[in-house]
Amino acid sequence: MNLEEYKGVYVFAQQVDNVLNSIAFELIGKGKDLADALGTEVTAVLVGSDVKGLADELAEYGADKVIVVDDPELKEYRTEPYAHALASVINKYKPEIFLVGATAIGRDLGPRVSARIHTGLTADCTQLEIGDFPINPIPGKEQKHNQLLMTRPAFGGNTIATIACPDFRPQMATVRPGVMQKRAKVAGAKAVVEEFNPGFTPDNKYVEILKVVKAVSDTVDIMDAKILVSGGRGVGSAENFKILDDLAAVLGATVSCSRAVVDAGWKPKDLQVGQTGKTVRPNVYFAIGISGAIQHLAGMEESDIIIAINKDESAPIFDVADYGIVGDLNKIVPALTEKLRLELAAK
Amino acid sequence: MKIVVCIKQVPDTKGGVKFNPDGTLDRAAMMTIMNPDDKAGLEAALRLKDQYGAEVTVITMGLPKAEDVLREAMAMGADKGILVTDRVLGGADTWATSQTLAGAIRNLEYDLIITGRQAIDGDTAQVGPQISEHLGIPVISYAQKIEIDGDSVIVERQFDDRYHVLKAKMPCLITALAELNPPRYMTPGGIFDAFDAELTVWGRANLVDVEDSNLGLKGSPTQIAKASDKVRKGQGEKINKDVTESVDYIVGKLKDRHII
Numbered sequence: 177m178n179l180e181e182y183k184g185v186y187v188f189a190q191q192v193d194n195v196l197n198s199i200a201f202e203l204i205g206k207g208k209d210l211a212d213a214l215g216t217e218v219t220a221v222l223v224g225s226d227v228k229g230l231a232d233e234l235a236e237y238g239a240d241k242v243i244v245v246d247d248p249e250l251k252e253y254r255t256e257p258y259a260h261a262l263a264s265v266i267n268k269y270k271p272e273i274f275l276v277g278a279t280a281i282g283r284d285l286g287p288r289v290s291a292r293i294h295t296g297l298t299a300d301c302t303q304l305e306i307g308d309f310p311i312n313p314i315p316g317k318e319q320k321h322n323q324l325l326m327t328r329p330a331f332g333g334n335t336i337a338t339i340a341c342p343d344f345r346p347q348m349a350t351v352r353p354g355v356m357q358k359r360a361k362v363a364g365a366k367a368v369v370e371e372f373n374p375g376f377t378p379d380n381k382y383v384e385i386l387k388v389v390k391a392v393s394d395t396v397d398i399m400d401a402k403i404l405v406s407g408g409r410g411v412g413s414a415e416n417f418k419i420l421d422d423l424a425a426v427l428g429a430t431v432s433c434s435r436a437v438v439d440a441g442w443k444p445k446d447l448q449v450g451q452t453g454k455t456v457r458p459n460v461y462f463a464i465g466i467s468g469a470i471q472h473l474a475g476m477e478e479s480d481i482i483i484a485i486n487k488d489e490s491a492p493i494f495d496v497a498d499y500g501i502v503g504d505l506n507k508i509v510p511a512l513t514e515k516l517r518l519e520l521a522a523k
Numbered sequence: 524m525k526i527v528v529c530i531k532q533v534p535d536t537k538g539g540v541k542f543n544p545d546g547t548l549d550r551a552a553m554m555t556i557m558n559p560d561d562k563a564g565l566e567a568a569l570r571l572k573d574q575y576g577a578e579v580t581v582i583t584m585g586l587p588k589a590e591d592v593l594r595e596a597m598a599m600g601a602d603k604g605i606l607v608t609d610r611v612l613g614g615a616d617t618w619a620t621s622q623t624l625a626g627a628i629r630n631l632e633y634d635l636i637i638t639g640r641q642a643i644d645g646d647t648a649q650v651g652p653q654i655s656e657h658l659g660i661p662v663i664s665y666a667q668k669i670e671i672d673g674d675s676v677i678v679e680r681q682f683d684d685r686y687h688v689l690k691a692k693m694p695c696l697i698t699a700l701a702e703l704n705p706p707r708y709m710t711p712g713g714i715f716d717a718f719d720a721e722l723t724v725w726g727r728a729n730l731v732d733v734e735d736s737n738l739g740l741k742g743s744p745t746q747i748a749k750a751s752d753k754v755r756k757g758q759g760e761k762i763n764k765d766v767t768e769s770v771d772y773i774v775g776k777l778k779d780r781h782i783i
Binding site for chain 1: 534616617618621643644645646647648649650651652653655656657659660661662663664665677681682683684685686687688689690691692695701702743744745746747748749750751752758759760761762763764765766767769770771772773774776777780782783
């Protein structure tokens with residue numbers, strides 16, 4: 177493999193139902209930082225059916241170039257045709273870096289593509305930068321420059337590791353949604369758009385979609401909420417989430433929850449914060465009746481202000497809370513709602 | 524029907540993680556368990572066995588002591604256990620791990636391969652899809668329900684805001700979510716039998732169609748630049764007062780920080 181041949185930062189612009197996922201813009205934003213450090217450009221790879229119209233939006237968020245792979249076989253996400261699309265783009269264009277969102281799609285697609293083209297893949301990264309590998313010179317070992325250094329949590333968020341992929345290209349990473357910053361949208365910005373179709377011939381690896389069942393949800397995406405009122409097992413029942421709903425209503429906040437609540441069937445999965453749920457960083461995060469398992473903390477500890485209410489004084493949630501209140505949530509939460517109602521009415 | 528289930532012995536991260544003085548993980552001081560997603564995958568395989576009749580083979584790659592999870596799986600009802608262990612396989616990333624497991628699985632007949640979605644130590648979710656790629660079979664990740672229909676498998680595949688009902692011709696690889704099925708307990712008879720059961724132990728020489736250059740630390744494209752214990756945000760204030768004072772305290776803080 178001639179590593180010098182590989183140039184440019186590429187990102188997978190994930191879309192579903194012809195709507196771009198926020199992760200596409202986040203990857204372009206981080207991709208621009210990396211491309212600036214390398215003196216190169218960011219190319220978004222848009223895969224789907226009738227998706228060409230989305231290219232302008234990618235340009236407005238900073239993509240210099242958009243490669244569109246458009247084919248009826250790509251209408252709904254399926255592993256094989258999407259993997260074929262990305263692997264073909266990589267073989268033809270030879271990017272030095274390729275980023276994919278660590279979504280339910282990207283975490284299936286990324287490994288399949290990296291295995292097909294034989295390169296390394298670092299999962300669920302929370303930090304990416306350009307630097308040297310090894311980080312400090314080691315006598316007798318070549319120190320390579322301009323490497324992608326990929327940082328990720330492991331062991332349930334207990335450790336962080338920085339990974340490099342010095343001898344294979346592209347350097348591939350899946351990136352945790354909600355962590356990287358989008359760039360400000362520049363209305364009317366244009367990118368070079370190139371269409372590429374490697375041909376799609378169904379084989380044994382193509383699966384058939386019998387049904388698409390969308391979750392019916394009228395709630396705000398918890399990753400976009402400014403204030404989250406989050407409940408855990410301590411709330412006690414699905415019915416008792418009413419007191420959290422009331423608090424959220426007064427503050428214009430959104431209700432979210434811990435994994436225990438989803439496992440108990442009290443709330444749907446799309447409201448779950450944590451390692452196996454979503455990563456959130458609202459201005460205020462209320463952790464109510466949440467003990468604070470390490471997997472939960474991994475999904476919310478970057479919040480600006482964390483307010484925890486828990487009857488167990490030794491709950492680990494208090495280790496990350498800015499303001500911790502030891503007490504009975506069944507008494508404190510309704511009283512807090514009432515007080516806030518009065519305060520806000522007086523304004 | 525023949526089902527192969529890939530399982531991994533992992534440190535129990537719920538009980539907290541212990542470190543050596545040099546910052547590396549002190550695995551010896553930590554309890555080990557069968558990875559939860561893998562256990563759900565095993566349970567799914569055992570339910571298919573109950574329903575349709577199947578031979579369930581569990582396979583793990585690891586240190587010799589990983590045979591514990593094979594015996595646990597057999598006590599739950601798996602028929603055969605295979606341990607893949609060899610010094611040259613150590614230090615593998617997901618590429619080298621998936622090459623190893625694919626090389627071992629090539630010795631076996633299978634209709635279905637089931638892996639957990641991800642292991643709680645690495646949290647990568649990569650090995651299952653990578654095995655399927657090396658074997659040239661379809662993958663269905665994030666399975667929340669599995670049924671058999673003739674020579675095909677019908678799976679509910681979870682996404683963030685929806686699920687797809689997918690049909691794939693077997694052989695096929697499925698990655699299971701911990702939510703898939705609550706795992707059954709080991710039976711007392713099963714524990715006795717599993718303790719005595721003969722396990723198959725394979726090393727490098729038993730792997731089929733795998734180059735040395737794709738194995739172990741040397742065959743791993745990704746390399747660790749540094750690793751460290753995570754630095755957490757420091758603890759803030761904590762109060763333990765009556766309801767009125769608690770409420771006043773929170774409202775005061777929300778005002779101080781210009782939230783209200």
